[in-house]
Amino acid sequence: GQNIDQPTEMTATEGAIVQINCTYQTSGFNGLFWYQQHAGEAPTFLSYNVLDGLEEKGRFSSFLSRSKGYSYLLLKELQMKDSASYLCAVMDSNYQLIWGAGTKLIIKP
Amino acid sequence: GAVVSQHPSWVICKSGTSVKIECRSLDFQATTMFWYRQFPKQSLMLMATSNEGSKATYEQGVEKDKFLINHASLTLSTLTVTSAHPEDSSFYICSARDPGQENNEQFFGPGTRLTVL
Secondary structure, eight states: OOEEEOOSEEEEETTSOEEEEEEEEOSSOSOEEEEEEOTTSOOEEEEEEOSSEEEEETTEEEEEETTTTEEEEEEOSOOGGGOEEEEEEEEOTTSOEEEOOOEEEEEEO | OOOEEEEOSEEEEOTTOOEEEEEEESSSOOSEEEEEEEOTTSOOEEEEEEETTSOOEEOTTOOTTTEEEEEEETTEEEEEEOSOOGGGOEEEEEEEEOTTOTTOOEEEOOOEEEEEO
């Protein structure tokens, strides 16, 4: 079956760095997405990786290793507004998104 | 980026009534739209894939007669929750892929919070 695993919850301090890991097993691979979702709101797109390596976008970076079925989202210089759930999703061979359960990130002052 | 709208943002209805939710792609044509449901503190669950001009593809366990999907145009898909019951109370979110984007990103609507009394 298809499976996406990510930690349920993480806590970090304002100004620090946090890494959220995601491992996946899917039938085919057409890219991995990270989305941010604040409580009561729809997800918003953060990043897309389809090739191995690191994609950097401001304070956020995302890494992919296809051979290991592994990705991480790195958040630097954490701000209180970064408190949200972070969803890892993989697009399978049918171009359908398979979603992880999300990681709730709590930022403390 | 591409914009997807949803209407209404929230709705409260009595048990047994039907509720229609609209999803529109505002600045692109979406041949495929997706309907998700999200219960509190849970991840998104794909309900169905809506294809313009053809029948929707429902995920296992989703009742097609209860959740009616119509994708009548390239910019509009509707989800009708028929004979809603309290257990149907949830956050319903639609998304669409812009064929003009290379990265297959799905753009999400703002969601519709349904409360069935």
